Amino acid sequence: MNKRILMSGNEALAEGAIRAGCRYYFGYPITPQSEIAAYMARRMREVEGIFLQAESELAAINMVYGAASAGARTMTSSSGPGISLKQEGISYLAGAELPAVVVNVMRGGPGLGNIAPSQSDYFQATRGGGHGDYHLVVLAPSSVQEMADLTYLAFDLADKYRNPMMILADAILGQMMEGVKFKNGVKDIPGKKWAIGGARGRDANIIRSLYLQEGVLEEHNRHLQEKYARMRSQEVRYESFAAKDADLLIIAYGSMARLSMEVVNKLREKGVKAGLLRPISLWPFPYTAIKRLISGVKFIFVVEMSEGQMLEDVKLAVGSQVPVYFYGRLGGGVPTPLEIMEKIESLLKNRI
Numbered sequence: 151m152n153k154r155i156l157m158s159g160n161e162a163l164a165e166g167a168i169r170a171g172c173r174y175y176f177g178y179p180i181t182p183q184s185e186i187a188a189y190m191a192r193r194m195r196e197v198e199g200i201f202l203q204a205e206s207e208l209a210a211i212n213m214v215y216g217a218a219s220a221g222a223r224t225m226t227s228s229s230g231p232g233i234s235l236k237q238e239g240i241s242y243l244a245g246a247e248l249p250a251v252v253v254n255v256m257r258g259g260p261g262l263g264n265i266a267p268s269q270s271d272y273f274q275a276t277r278g279g280g281h282g283d284y285h286l287v288v289l290a291p292s293s294v295q296e297m298a299d300l301t302y303l304a305f306d307l308a309d310k311y312r313n314p315m316m317i318l319a320d321a322i323l324g325q326m327m328e329g330v331k332f333k334n335g336v337k338d339i340p341g342k343k344w345a346i347g348g349a350r351g352r353d354a355n356i357i358r359s360l361y362l363q364e365g366v367l368e369e370h371n372r373h374l375q376e377k378y379a380r381m382r383s384q385e386v387r388y389e390s391f392a393a394k395d396a397d398l399l400i401i402a403y404g405s406m407a408r409l410s411m412e413v414v415n416k417l418r419e420k421g422v423k424a425g426l427l428r429p430i431s432l433w434p435f436p437y438t439a440i441k442r443l444i445s446g447v448k449f450i451f452v453v454e455m456s457e458g459q460m461l462e463d464v465k466l467a468v469g470s471q472v473p474v475y476f477y478g479r480l481g482g483g484v485p486t487p488l489e490i491m492e493k494i495e496s497l498l499k500n501r502i
Contacts, residue, residue: 154329159297159319160185162330163253164193166298167225169332170305171339172251173199174224176213178206178232181265182321183255186227207232211239211252218248219357221345223305227253230271231262233279240314241280244374245359249308251301252286253317255324258482266482267321269404272459275318276433283371285378286316287385288432290403294328300430302333307385311377312344318432320455322405322484387430388439392418396425398494399443401464402453403429410453412487413494422498432460440467449473451494453485 157165164186167175175190187203194201200217204210210226217224228236233254243250256271258264275288287307289300297319304315346355361367389407392414393399402410407428417424427443429436444450450472452461458476465474477493479485 152331152334154331156327157294157330158185158325158327159291159294159323160255160325161189162294162298163227163301163317163319163324164189165330165332166301167251167305168193168197168199170302171223172225172305173197174214174217174222175199175226176202176204176210176217176224177226177228178204178210180229180232182257182267182324183227183229183253185324186253186255207235208239211236211243214250214252215239215243215246215248218243218250219246219346221342221347223249223309223339225251225253227255229255229257230259230268230274233271233274237274237280240286241278241282241284242359243314244280244284244286245282245370246357247312247374248314248357249305249312250314251304251308251317252314253301254319256318256320264482265321267405267455267484268482269320269406269455270457270459270480271318272432272454272456275316276435276463284374285381285433286314287311287381287434288316288318289387290318290430290432291323292404292407292428294323294326295330297323298330298332309340309342311381313377313381318404320405382434385431386434386436386439388436389428389430390439390443391426391428393425393427393443395423395446396443397423397446397448398425398498399447399450400424400426400453401429401440401450401460402426403432403460406453406455406485409485409487410490413490416487416491417494424494429460435463435467437463437467440464444468444472447472449475449497451490451497452476453490454478455484456480
């Protein structure tokens with residue numbers, strides 16, 4: 151019988167990666183994700199994998215590039231400042247079409263900021279972050295169970311599309327503890343004919359993102375955009391709660407979706423028809439799902455631990471059809487259900 155194991159979000163993510171077949175982890179410590187590296191340092195030895203604490207974030211992402219080129223399932227993790235340093239390497243991974251998983255457990259910023267929870271890396275994750283026209287599928291867990299499950303999924307999607315994937319969490323999810331169930335056994339990884347593994351007896355495989363001949367890079371970019379279009383059509387993920395008859399729709403992701411669920415329940419108890427939509431894939435974003443839900447909605451309320459970054463995508467989905475309001479906290483500030491309730495009740499009072 152598959153029993154639940156009490157784990158932190160960071161530990162569950164790391165175990166999920168191992169069970170997905172990740173055998174190469176390269177990282178550099180930074181709060182609030184250092185438990186991922188600590189867990190990998192212990193567990194990789196047990197599964198005959200490779201753990202290496204690099205000398206810097208730049209080194210770590212380039213080690214990921216090397217392992218991915220050889221066909222291995224590989225991962226790195228960091229927080230905001232470290233992800234910023236990895237951006238060039240992430241762009242290289244996307245340009246060379248190399249599957250890998252990058253984890254960002256967000257902290258307060260900008261700059262070194264603090265080690266408190268935040269969601270202010272949304273733009274960095276969903277708008278590329280590095281140079282060039284590229285995308286990562288960005289998955290946002292909202293529970294310790296999803297820290298494991300979405301990481302497991304991310305490795306499969308990385309191989310499916312030959313593209314880096316990102317898990318975007320925050321310090322609340324990284325540090326909190328819940329019971330987790332894992333899939334039995336370790337993922338059976340199919341061979342990768344495109345990988346570098348020696349060329350004796352066959353034509354050499356070439357992994358690169360440099361295309362200097364006139365027109366070749368443009369053609370490569372067209373190929374990448376076709377792949378991203380498939381991602382947009384096939385990899386949109388979201389969850390709705392009490393949204394079918396909602397007059398008020400709250401939209402939130404990650405730990406803020408958990409908090410907003412309580413707000414929805416409290417509002418329902420007071421007779422307010424509130425619902426929740428939780429984007430799970432931040433890229434591709436569930437624009438169509440939001441458009442479908444707003445036909446009977448009177449207004450939308452977006453909750454984030456930022457100045458309103460996902461808010462822009464919500465507004466793109468809604469247009470001018472429904473008023474969109476926002477409440478956020480910045481720099482590591484965490485909204486409380488009471489704060490959100492007060493903001494919403496004030497809006498409801500002013501609208502009557």
